[in-house]
Amino acid sequence: MLGTIKDAVDRRRELGDRVGVVGITTFRPFPFDEVRRTLSNAHTVIVMEKAFSVGYGGVLSADVASATHDATVSLCSVVAGLGGRAIT
Numbered sequence: 001m002l003g004t005i006k007d008a009v010d011r012r013r014e015l016g017d018r019v020g021v022v023g024i025t026t027f028r029p030f031p032f033d034e035v036r037r038t039l040s041n042a043h044t045v046i047v048m049e050k051a052f053s054v055g056y057g058g059v060l061s062a063d064v065a066s067a068t069h070d071a072t073v074s075l076c077s078v079v080a081g082l083g084g085r086a087i088t
């Protein structure tokens with residue numbers, strides 16, 4: 001999924017759009033400082049969720065929100081591949 005997103009980002013950058021992609025490769029311990037630093041200039045962040053916790057919501061979105069809580073970032077979550085389902 002990350003490769004497809006990277007291709008889309010490359011196409012948008014060729015058009016002059018200011019977009020990027022961040023891949024989380026280590027989830028625990030969550031890299032709060034790295035995510036905070038990387039997203040420090042972002043206006044909008046879209047988090048692709050593949051897992052949810054009952055009563056908690058998207059596990060990745062919650063950690064990204066925590067890492068960017070002191071920034072003026074608009075955070076959106078999108079569900080894809082929930083339960084290991086293929087993303088086509």
